[in-house]
Amino acid sequence: MPNPKVPGLIKGLGVTMKTMLRTLTKGSHTVQYPKVKEAPTPRARGVIALHEENCTSCMLCVRECPDWCIYIEGHKYLAPPRRPGGKPRKKNALDRFDIDYALCMYCGICVEVCPFEALFWTPEFEYSEPKIADLLHDKNLLGQWMETVPEFTDYEAGSEAKKLEVPR
Amino acid sequence: MTATTDAQQLAYIAGQAADARVNVELETEGMTLNIGPQHPATHGTLRIIVRLDGERVIAAEPVMGYMHRGYEKLVEVRTYPQVTTLVNRIDWLGSFANEVPFILAAERLMEVEAPPRAQWIRTALFELSRIANVVLFLGDMGVQLGAITPVFFAFRDREFVLNQIEAVTGGRFHPNFDRIGGLKDDLPKGWIVETLGVLDRIRTFCDEMEDLVAGNEIFQARTRGIGVIPADVGLSYGMSGANIRASGVDWDLRRDSEMGLVHRELDWKVWTHPDGDSFARYWVRLQEVREACTIVEQCLEGIPSGPVMAKVPRIIKVPAGEAYVETENPLGVMGYYIVSKGELVPYRVKIRSASFNNVSITPWLLEGVYVPDVISILASLYFILGDIDR
Amino acid sequence: MSTLTLAAELAYWQQTSIRAVVGLVAVLLPAGTLVYLFLFKMMSFMQSRLGPMEAGPYGSLQLLAEVGKFLQKEDIVPAKADRVVFKAAPFVVLVSTFLLVLVIPGGPDLVFIDVDTGIFLALAVSSISVIGILMAGWASASKYSLLGALRATGQLIAYELPLVLAVMGVVIQAGTLNMQGIVMAQAQGEIFGFGGIGSPFIITQFLGFAIFLVAVQAELTQPPFDMPVAESELVTGYLTEYSGMRFLMFFIGEFATAGIFSALAATLFLGGWYVPGLDPTDNLFNVIGPMVLMGKVILVAFLIFWFRFTYPRFREDQLQTLAWKVLIPLSLVNIVVTGVLKVVF
Numbered sequence: 001m002p003n004p005k006v007p008g009l010i011k012g013l014g015v016t017m018k019t020m021l022r023t024l025t026k027g028s029h030t031v032q033y034p035k036v037k038e039a040p041t042p043r044a045r046g047v048i049a050l051h052e053e054n055c056t057s058c059m060l061c062v063r064e065c066p067d068w069c070i071y072i073e074g075h076k077y078l079a080p081p082r083r084p085g086g087k088p089r090k091k092n093a094l095d096r097f098d099i100d101y102a103l104c105m106y107c108g109i110c111v112e113v114c115p116f117e118a119l120f121w122t123p124e125f126e127y128s129e130p131k132i133a134d135l136l137h138d139k140n141l142l143g144q145w146m147e148t149v150p151e152f153t154d155y156e157a158g159s160e161a162k163k164l165e166v167p168r
Numbered sequence: 169m170t171a172t173t174d175a176q177q178l179a180y181i182a183g184q185a186a187d188a189r190v191n192v193e194l195e196t197e198g199m200t201l202n203i204g205p206q207h208p209a210t211h212g213t214l215r216i217i218v219r220l221d222g223e224r225v226i227a228a229e230p231v232m233g234y235m236h237r238g239y240e241k242l243v244e245v246r247t248y249p250q251v252t253t254l255v256n257r258i259d260w261l262g263s264f265a266n267e268v269p270f271i272l273a274a275e276r277l278m279e280v281e282a283p284p285r286a287q288w289i290r291t292a293l294f295e296l297s298r299i300a301n302v303v304l305f306l307g308d309m310g311v312q313l314g315a316i317t318p319v320f321f322a323f324r325d326r327e328f329v330l331n332q333i334e335a336v337t338g339g340r341f342h343p344n345f346d347r348i349g350g351l352k353d354d355l356p357k358g359w360i361v362e363t364l365g366v367l368d369r370i371r372t373f374c375d376e377m378e379d380l381v382a383g384n385e386i387f388q389a390r391t392r393g394i395g396v397i398p399a400d401v402g403l404s405y406g407m408s409g410a411n412i413r414a415s416g417v418d419w420d421l422r423r424d425s426e427m428g429l430v431h432r433e434l435d436w437k438v439w440t441h442p443d444g445d446s447f448a449r450y451w452v453r454l455q456e457v458r459e460a461c462t463i464v465e466q467c468l469e470g471i472p473s474g475p476v477m478a479k480v481p482r483i484i485k486v487p488a489g490e491a492y493v494e495t496e497n498p499l500g501v502m503g504y505y506i507v508s509k510g511e512l513v514p515y516r517v518k519i520r521s522a523s524f525n526n527v528s529i530t531p532w533l534l535e536g537v538y539v540p541d542v543i544s545i546l547a548s549l550y551f552i553l554g555d556i557d558r
Numbered sequence: 559m560s561t562l563t564l565a566a567e568l569a570y571w572q573q574t575s576i577r578a579v580v581g582l583v584a585v586l587l588p589a590g591t592l593v594y595l596f597l598f599k600m601m602s603f604m605q606s607r608l609g610p611m612e613a614g615p616y617g618s619l620q621l622l623a624e625v626g627k628f629l630q631k632e633d634i635v636p637a638k639a640d641r642v643v644f645k646a647a648p649f650v651v652l653v654s655t656f657l658l659v660l661v662i663p664g665g666p667d668l669v670f671i672d673v674d675t676g677i678f679l680a681l682a683v684s685s686i687s688v689i690g691i692l693m694a695g696w697a698s699a700s701k702y703s704l705l706g707a708l709r710a711t712g713q714l715i716a717y718e719l720p721l722v723l724a725v726m727g728v729v730i731q732a733g734t735l736n737m738q739g740i741v742m743a744q745a746q747g748e749i750f751g752f753g754g755i756g757s758p759f760i761i762t763q764f765l766g767f768a769i770f771l772v773a774v775q776a777e778l779t780q781p782p783f784d785m786p787v788a789e790s791e792l793v794t795g796y797l798t799e800y801s802g803m804r805f806l807m808f809f810i811g812e813f814a815t816a817g818i819f820s821a822l823a824a825t826l827f828l829g830g831w832y833v834p835g836l837d838p839t840d841n842l843f844n845v846i847g848p849m850v851l852m853g854k855v856i857l858v859a860f861l862i863f864w865f866r867f868t869y870p871r872f873r874e875d876q877l878q879t880l881a882w883k884v885l886i887p888l889s890l891v892n893i894v895v896t897g898v899l900k901v902v903f
Contacts, residue, residue, distance in 0.1 A: 008383030009869070015380045016317055016604045016868045023603040029324050030607045041331070043356065045338040066250040107253035107344045112352065121338060154357040158285070158473030161354040201701055223705075223874065314781050314871030320605035380868070386782055387870050539705070540785070540873045 042150040044123035045106045047137075049145035050097055051167050054118035057092040061110035061119065069103035070110060071096060094139060101127075102135040120166060122148040177219070177227055198226055203542070205234045211308075212553025216530065218542065225542060228534035230527055235557040243517045248274055248348060248484050251514065256342040258521065259555045262301030262498040264293045264333070267346040270504045270517075272428040273493040274348045277486045277508055284430075285474040286350035291429040292467035293333065293345065294495075295460040296363075299370055300329045301498035302410075302453050302460075305550050306374075309450055310381045312547035313390050318381050325373040328366040335359055348484055350477035360468045367461045374458050382447075382454060391446035395533055395545035398444060405532070406525035409500030411549060414452045415444035421496035428493065434466045446548035453550075485512055499523050499555055519558055523551035577670065584659050588817025588855055589810050590621050595856065596863040597813070604867050624806075631802030636699055639799065643697035648800070648807035650690030655811050657683040658818045663738050665831050665847030676737035677729065680822060681722050684777065687815070688714045691786070694808075695796035706795020709874050710779060710786030716881040717776035717783075723889035724769040727896040728759050728826045741830040760827040765892045767827045769885055774819045775862055776881070778812060782869040783877055816862065817855055824854035 031038055040046065057074035073096040078088040111119045122145055129135055137145075152163050204215040213234035219226045239258065243251045255270055256263040268290065275281065282290070307322025330340040336355055337343035345352050381387050397407070399415040412419065420438040422431040439455040441448035488510040494503030500522025507516040526549050534542055568576070598620055602609030610617030635644055661676040663669040673679060688711055695707020729735055732743035740759075747757030760767050776783040787795045797808055824830060831847030843850075872880065 008379065008385050008388075011379040012381075012384050012868050013864060015376050016864065019317075019321070019606055020600065020603040023606055023608075028603075028606050028608045029327075032608070032611060041335040041338075041356075043336070043338040043353075044334055064247070064249065066246060066253050105253060105342075106339065107250075107342070108338060108352075109249050109253065109344075112249075156355040156357055156360060156471075158471060159354040160473070160475045199701060310870060314784065315869060316601075316781070317605055317867050320607065324606050381870070384869065386872060389876055390870060390873060538873065538875070 040123040040125065042123060042153050043121070044125075045108055045121050046123040046125040047101070047121075047127060047145050047148075048099055048104075048111060048142065049120045049122050049149050050139065050142035051118045051120065051146055052094060052097070052139065052143055054116045054167065055092075055094055055097065056116055056118075057094060058115065060113050060115065064109045064113045066107060066109065067103045067105055069100040071098040071100070097139045097142060098136050099142065100136045102132050117164070117167065120146065120149045122146075123150065124148040201539075205231075211551060214527070214551070214553055214556065216534075216542075216546075218534065218539075220539065223538050223540075225534050225537055225539065228531055228542070230530050232524070232527065232556050235553045237554075237558065239519060239558040240517055243514060245513060247512045248486065248514070251517070252346060253342070253344045255519075256344055257554060258519065258558055259301070259497065259499055259502070259523075259552050260341060261304055261552060262297040263341055264297040264337075264343045264345065265301075265495070265497045266502065267344070268294055268429070269493045269495040269497075269502055270506070271346040271348055272495070273491040273504045273506045274484075274486055275428070276491040276493060277489050277506060278348060278480070278484075279487075280349050280478055280480055282350045283475050283478055284472045285354075286476045286478075287428070287430050288467050288471045289351055289355065289476065290346065291431060291434075292363075292464050292471075293336070293343070294429060295463045295467070296329055296333060297343075298460045298498040299457055299464070300326055300333070302457050303329070303370065303373065305453055306377045306381070306450070306457070309547045309550075310377075310387070312543050313387060315381060315384075315387070318377060321373060321376060321380075325369055328369055332359070332363050332366055335362070347477065347480075348486075349480035350475070354476050360471075363468060364465065367465060370461055371458060374454060377454060382450060388447060390540075390544055391450065391548065392443075394446045394541050395537070395548060396443070396445045397529065397533065401532065402444075402529065405529040407500070407529060408522050408525065409496065409498075410452045410456060411449055411500065411526055413438070413440045414448035416440055416442045421494060421501060425494075427495050429495070430467070431463065434463055434470075436463050436466075446544050449548040449550070483512070485510060486514070494520065497522060499550065499552060500526055502555075521555045521558055523553075523555035527551050527556055581656065581659060581670065584662075584664070585656055585814045585818070586810070588821065588852070589814035591852075591856070592817050592820075592859050592863075593621055593813050594618060596859060600860070600863060601867050628802050628806040633803070634799075634801050636799050638699035640697040640699070643693050644799075645804070647690050647694035647697060648804050648811070650693060651687045651811045652807055652814075654683050654686035654690070655814045655818060657686070658815070658822075661737050662818065662821050662825060662851075663741060663830060663847075664851055665844040666738070666841075667844055668831075668847060669738065672736070672738055675735045677725055677735050677740070677822075677826070680737075681718075681725065684721075684815075684819075685714075685718060687811075691796055694800065698796065698799040700799055703796045703798050706786045706798070710796060712874070713776060713779070713783060713786060713877055713881075716878055717773045717885075720769050720881060720885035720889050721773035721777060723886065723893060724766040724773060725826060726889075727763050727766040727892045730893065730896045730900055731759060731762060737825060737830075741825060741832055744829040745832040745834075758827065758829045763827060763892070763896070765888065766896075767823070769889050769892070770823055770827070771858075771861060771865075772880075772885060774816075774823065775865060776877070777819065778816050778862075780816075780862065780866045782865065782871050784871050785874050785877060816859060820855040820858040820862065821851060823858045824851060828854045828858070830854070 057072055059072060062070045062072055072094070074092050074094050076090055077093050079091045081088050108121065111121055124145060149166050151166055154163060155161050199220045201218050201220055202215060203218060205213040215231040215234065216228055217231060218228045239254065242254060246254065252267050252270065255266045258266045303322050303326050307319035310318035333343055334340045336359060337345040397411070397415050399412070399417045402412045402415050403417065418438060418440050421427060423438055436459050439452050439459065441452050486508045488508055490505065490507050492503060492505040494501050502522050503520035505518040506514050509515045533545060537545065598609045598617060610620040613619045613623045635641055658680055660670045661673065661680050691710045691714070692707050695703045695710070728740065732740040734740065734743070744758050779786050787797060797805060800808060831843055831851045833850055836842065
């Protein structure tokens with residue numbers, strides 16, 4: 001004799017009761033932010049950090065940004081030659097490197113196209129401000145974000161990608 | 169459901185839609201009600217003008233365009249990587265799936281093929297975004313019909329899928345991960361094992377939804393026999409995806425066409441349902457989530473080793489030509505028609521979005537139904553406003 | 559409280575003020591408890607989350623915070639609305655709630671009026687809320703509100719009948735309409751000769767209890783019968799244009815009515831303030847009676863809210879079909895069977 005089918009109404013009650021008991025005994029799926037904080041994954045796109053020594057003001061990130069939210073100003077200066085008696089080297093110095101996070105789409109194109117590895121993603125996300133103007137992060141703040149950049153993760157087996165190093 | 173032959177009535181409705189004014193007078197021969205654009209039931213800013221006789225709909229007309237963002241104009245001045253970022257936001261729930269047809273069309277123009285590992289990972293992420301999208305639908309249809317609990321379960325279990333997408337791409341909602349010639353980066357260590365665990369959660373969620381919603385007699389009384397779309401009418405309106413498969417049409421681009429992903433090498437099933445009513449659409453999507461879990465599992469267990477990016481130049485200039493690629497996205501069939509003149513930016517991109525055609529059936533479908541059934545039907549058609557209006 | 563003997567003789571005005579305070583507490587305390595326990599906490603636990611946790615320990619003062627929030631909102635009356643009717647509607651709904659609490663006994667001597675037609679009075683005044691809802695929907699001058707109010711009127715009138723008929727079985731078995739008499743009948747009754755736990759009517763009137771619960775759910779316009787307030791269609795139906803304090807009155811009224819109907823169900827089917835094993839005329843019950851009743855209210859309300867959070871809603875015509883074609887015949891069968899068994903045994 002086939003099993004009598006439990007009507008769906010009763011099964012539905014069973015699902016909610018089971019969930020309630022699970023929440024009461026094992027805790028809920030939510031966390032009480034800000035008392036408890038969940039850490040996002042290392043690759044999470046929280047904020048962009050700038051490693052100033054690597055930046056040569058090539059303006060690639062400014063051009064490729066879909067929102068045009070990066071502002072760079074720099075000047076050229078002559079650095080002393082590597083060997084005595086050589087030519088003085090022309091180098092770029094950054095005057096201003098601002099990213100406007102009120103416009104930023106968090107797409108990551110700037111980090112990707114930078115040829116000199118000067119921009120890095122960090123999972124830091126708690127930088128909201130009461131005033132929109134404070135969302136324009138300048139060079140110093142972007143340099144401070146470098147402390148929160150995690151190391152690149154290892155890749156899965158079978159991958160041929162090479163793990164990069166974060167310059168500190 | 170008889171066709172309204174009263175031309176005067178249709179003209180009246182059209183006139184009101186053109187006016188875009190809300191009509192508040194109470195006339196006894198029919199009340200004009202605005203459902204939307206600000207309404208809890210429509211998934212965004214869709215406005216449907218219905219003419220009611222008591223609680224029965226005489227005529228209905230959807231007014232779209234409240235969320236038009238001008239995608240096809242925006243992409244005319246943006247390079248291909250920038251366009252990839254933007255198109256994430258068309259169907260924002262299953263966002264990786266939006267990038268895929270665009271990238272495939274551009275790859276076809278450049279005559280570049282992504283390496284096998286990239287194709288397999290693309291398929292896995294494509295199906296993961298389908299899971300994320302349809303899991304929300306399963307809960308959301310419950311809440312449209314009054315059951316407030318399933319949608320919380322949907323959001324809870326969707327978080328796990330989004331965490332997995334974030335672990336690979338860095339973005340939960342807008343991955344921006346597909347590139348012409350492959351993917352941006354490879355999988356982090358431990359991702360495959362974690363994702364297989366998440367798939368088990370999703371399967372448990374599907375069982376819960378079956379008990380809580382699909383098996384519920386009240387839900388079945390609200391959805392069986394409501395909003396029946398015959399297969400020929402659905403096809404003539406251009407419906408696609410689970411909507412048309414619920415009317416019995418056995419058509420799935422993943423199996424029937426060479427999309428560029430690896431679905432044809434895997435072992436999975438296309439689900440159809442003969443009824444064509446709201447319950448059939450819910451049931452087909454429920455089975456599709458389970459099937460997507462199977463596909464992801466097979467993808468992850470069979471990923472070949474190798475590079476994830478083919479050799480493409482740094483600055484991408486797509487050669488002149490035209491290409492059209494359509495894929496079986498979570499909402500239906502989505503296609504991109506790219507016209508390129510050999511520059512950094514595309515000359516013209518036409519986006520064929522699934523929800524636009526799915527919603528176009530509402531004037532035919534909503535005649536003669538009750539007002540609560542309007543909500544049930546709209547919920548079962550499952551459109552996303554970003555997809556309708558682009 | 560005319561038969562309650564106190565140590566000191568109180569003046570009339572003191573007695574009246576005590577009664578007024580107790581009346582307010584009797585209405586608002588169940589409402590607040592139900593809102594907190596079930597709406598905030600139980601619903602959250604069923605949805606894998608914790609609910610309000612910030613206001614007070616474990617969020618217990620959230621309702622106070624909500625009251626404060628509603629009090630400071632702007633008093634909006636729609637321009638085309640009928641002002642007098644619009645403003646009077648919440649009070650009409652609240653009046654029916656307060657009148658209901660008059661006849662529910664909290665102990666052998668703790669009842670506001672001990673009339674011989676107690677349950678009849680309760681069922682009669684519970685219909686007043688229908689007028690309040692219709693006033694709210696009509697006076698709002700909005701199509702959504704009107705649709706909601708008309709649906710509500712049809713639904714509430716339809717479900718009055720199963721409510722009354724389910725109670726008839728209890729009345730036949732108890733032999734009296736008096737609420738205290740019904741409690742006594744359960745306290746002193748016997749089940750097939752076994753008098754240990756009395757005879758709570760839920761055992762013999764299980765069908766009546768089920769019908770009563772379904773009808774109460776519909777009377778409160780809770781899911782699965784919440785077509786009038788169908789949030790995803792009508793944006794809260796007849797309540798759409800109400801905001802601030804007026805909305806709070808409807809809200810508290812809904813939960814107070816839920817509490818009081820649960821108290822009615824507890825009194826009629828579960829034995830009210832009586833705990834089996836003790837002497838029902840003991841003065842102890844004047845102290846612990848209300849607490850026992852509150853415990854049973856929470857039990858019944860748990861069932862009502864469990865159904866609320868689990869099921870989708872019925873369509874209006876399915877709702878009416880359920881009432882007229884299913885519940886009323888079932889309750890008539892229940893009455894016939896009860897009558898026959900009462901005469902035979």
